[in-house]
Amino acid sequence: MxxxxxxxxxxxxxxxxxxxxxxxxxxxxxxxxxxxxxxxxxxxxxxxxxxxxxxxxxxxxxxxxxxxxxxxxxxxxxxxxxxxxxxxxxxxxxxxxxxxxxxxxLGRDFCSIERIDIHRREQVLVRVMAGCSLAKVISWCAEQGLSGLEFAAGIPGSVGGATAMNAGAFGREISDVLYSVVIMDRVGTFRSKSHEQMQPAYRSWNERPDMTAVETIFKLKKGDPEAIEARCRDIIAQRRNKQPCHAMSCGSFFKNPDGIPAGKLIEEAGLKGFQVGGARVSEKHANFIINTGTATAADIVSLMKHIRERVLKKSGIVLEPEVELLGFVSI
Ligand SMILES: Cc1cc2nc3c(=O)[nH]c(=O)nc-3n(C[C@H](O)[C@H](O)[C@H](O)COP(=O)(O)OP(=O)(O)OC[C@H]3O[C@@H](n4cnc5c(N)ncnc54)[C@H](O)[C@@H]3O)c2cc1C
The missing domain is CATH 3.30.43.10 (Uridine Diphospho-n-acetylenolpyruvylglucosamine Reductase, domain 2)
Structure with missing residues (x-):
C-alpha cells in the first residue's frame, strides 16, 4: 500500500x-x-x-x-x-x-498492578496497566482487601478494553471507580486525564474516539478480603445463572436503550433461539448472540439486522450495538 x-x-x-x-x-x-x-x-x-x-x-x-x-x-x-x-x-x-x-x-510491560497510595484513610489508589486482564486485577484486589471492582467479576477482557468501553454490570460501571487514566494520542504522546476530564457516557467516554488507554488508576476502598471474594463469587454465580458464559459470544450484543433491557425487547419480539446460519440468539439471555461453532461474521451481522428490524416493528425502539464492528465497509 x-x-x-x-x-x-x-x-x-x-x-x-x-x-x-x-x-x-x-x-x-x-x-x-x-x-x-x-x-x-x-x-x-x-x-x-x-x-x-x-x-x-x-x-x-x-x-x-x-x-x-x-x-x-x-x-x-x-x-x-x-x-x-x-x-x-x-x-x-x-x-x-x-x-x-x-x-x-499490548504486550509484556502492560500487565502490572501496583498500589500507589497508602496514605489515605479509606481510599486506596491502584495503578493497572492496560494489558492486564480484568479478572487478574479483581482477584488481586480481593487478596489485598480492596473493594470497588466486584461488580466487574466475570467480565472478560483487559483493563484497557474495560476502561475504553466504560464496562459495567449490576448498576455500576468502570467510571464509578476510575480516578484517572493515562492515554496516548494518535502521535504517541501520553497524558493523564482525570475522571472529570474524561466525562463518562454509557459504555463510552466523551474523550474516547482518539484515545488509547495505557494505564488506569482505580480508586478503591479498604475492605475485608473474604467478604470481597464472596461478593465476587456471588456476582459470577448470578452471571452463570442468567448468561451463556461459556458460549462463544461478546456478551450483550446491544446497548440497553434508555435503561430498558435490550434482552427483554428481543425476547418480547419472539426471537429467543432464533438462528441465522451458525449464529443464534441465546435461549438463556436474549441479548447474547452466540456462535454455535460454525458462525461467520456475516451470519452474526444478518442476525443483528433481523433482531433490529423485529424489535423496531414490535416496540418502535431502535437497538444500537454495544459490540464494536471492525472491518465492515458498510452494514
Ligand atoms: C461472556 C461475556 C460477558 C460480558 N459481560 C459484560 C458486562 O457485564 N459488561 C460489559 O460492559 N461488558 C461485558 N462484556 C463485553 C466485554 O467483555 C467488555 O466490553 C470488555 O471490557 C472489553 O474488553 P477487551 O479487552 O476484550 O476489549 P476489546 O474487545 O479488545 O475491544 C473493545 C473496544 O475497546 C477498544 N480498546 C481495547 N483496548 C483499548 C485500549 N487499551 N485503549 C483504547 N481502546 C481500547 C477496542 O479498539 C475496541 O473498540 C462481556 C463479554 C463476554 C464475552
Missing part, C-alpha cells in the same frame, strides 16, 4: 481487507525504519476475538513497553496507516474479510 493509499483510508478507519499486491513488501520496508519488535502478518482475528469469527488483519503488532508503543504509532502516523489497539477481543466483531490495517495488542 502506498502512503497515498494509506492517507485515503484515513487514520482509524478499518475498511475490509482487500490486500493490494506489494502491500506487505512496502510495509516491511517502511516499518524496518522504526520497528524491530514482534509482528504477525495476515493474522487471524478469529483467534483474537471471543466470537471466534472474522478474517485476518494485515498485521498485528505487539509492543512490549510504553516506549515501543509510542515509537510504533509515531511511525505508523508518518506512514498514515490505519491502526487500532484491541484488548482481549471480548467486545469486537471482525468482518469475514478481515481488517486492512495494523492491529496493536
Amino acid at each position: 502506498s502512503v497515498a493509499q494509506g492517507k485515503a483510508l484515513g487514520k482509524d478507519c478499518f475498511p475490509c481487507n482487500t490486500l493490494l499486491p506489494g502491500w506487505a513488501d512496502d510495509f516491511l520496508e517502511m516499518i524496518r525504519d522504526f520497528w524491530n519488535g514482534e509482528l504477525k502478518w495476515n493474522c487471524s482475528m478469529a483467534d483474537l476475538s471471543t466470537f471466534r469469527v472474522g478474517g485476518a488483519a494485515s498485521v498485528v503488532v505487539f509492543p512490549l513497553s510504553l516506549n515501543e508503543l509510542s515509537l510504533l504509532v509515531q511511525g505508523l502516523g508518518r506512514m498514515n496507516l490505519p491502526w487500532r489497539v484491541i484488548g482481549r477481543g471480548s467486545n469486537i466483531l471482525v468482518s469475514d474479510s478481515g481488517i486492512e490495517g495494523v492491529v496493536v495488542v
Whole structure:
C-alpha cells in the first residue's frame, strides 16, 4: 500500500481487507525504519476475538513497553496507516474479510498492578496497566482487601478494553471507580486525564474516539478480603445463572436503550433461539448472540439486522450495538 493509499483510508478507519499486491513488501520496508519488535502478518482475528469469527488483519503488532508503543504509532502516523489497539477481543466483531490495517495488542510491560497510595484513610489508589486482564486485577484486589471492582467479576477482557468501553454490570460501571487514566494520542504522546476530564457516557467516554488507554488508576476502598471474594463469587454465580458464559459470544450484543433491557425487547419480539446460519440468539439471555461453532461474521451481522428490524416493528425502539464492528465497509 502506498502512503497515498494509506492517507485515503484515513487514520482509524478499518475498511475490509482487500490486500493490494506489494502491500506487505512496502510495509516491511517502511516499518524496518522504526520497528524491530514482534509482528504477525495476515493474522487471524478469529483467534483474537471471543466470537471466534472474522478474517485476518494485515498485521498485528505487539509492543512490549510504553516506549515501543509510542515509537510504533509515531511511525505508523508518518506512514498514515490505519491502526487500532484491541484488548482481549471480548467486545469486537471482525468482518469475514478481515481488517486492512495494523492491529496493536499490548504486550509484556502492560500487565502490572501496583498500589500507589497508602496514605489515605479509606481510599486506596491502584495503578493497572492496560494489558492486564480484568479478572487478574479483581482477584488481586480481593487478596489485598480492596473493594470497588466486584461488580466487574466475570467480565472478560483487559483493563484497557474495560476502561475504553466504560464496562459495567449490576448498576455500576468502570467510571464509578476510575480516578484517572493515562492515554496516548494518535502521535504517541501520553497524558493523564482525570475522571472529570474524561466525562463518562454509557459504555463510552466523551474523550474516547482518539484515545488509547495505557494505564488506569482505580480508586478503591479498604475492605475485608473474604467478604470481597464472596461478593465476587456471588456476582459470577448470578452471571452463570442468567448468561451463556461459556458460549462463544461478546456478551450483550446491544446497548440497553434508555435503561430498558435490550434482552427483554428481543425476547418480547419472539426471537429467543432464533438462528441465522451458525449464529443464534441465546435461549438463556436474549441479548447474547452466540456462535454455535460454525458462525461467520456475516451470519452474526444478518442476525443483528433481523433482531433490529423485529424489535423496531414490535416496540418502535431502535437497538444500537454495544459490540464494536471492525472491518465492515458498510452494514
Ligand atoms: C461472556 C461475556 C460477558 C460480558 N459481560 C459484560 C458486562 O457485564 N459488561 C460489559 O460492559 N461488558 C461485558 N462484556 C463485553 C466485554 O467483555 C467488555 O466490553 C470488555 O471490557 C472489553 O474488553 P477487551 O479487552 O476484550 O476489549 P476489546 O474487545 O479488545 O475491544 C473493545 C473496544 O475497546 C477498544 N480498546 C481495547 N483496548 C483499548 C485500549 N487499551 N485503549 C483504547 N481502546 C481500547 C477496542 O479498539 C475496541 O473498540 C462481556 C463479554 C463476554 C464475552
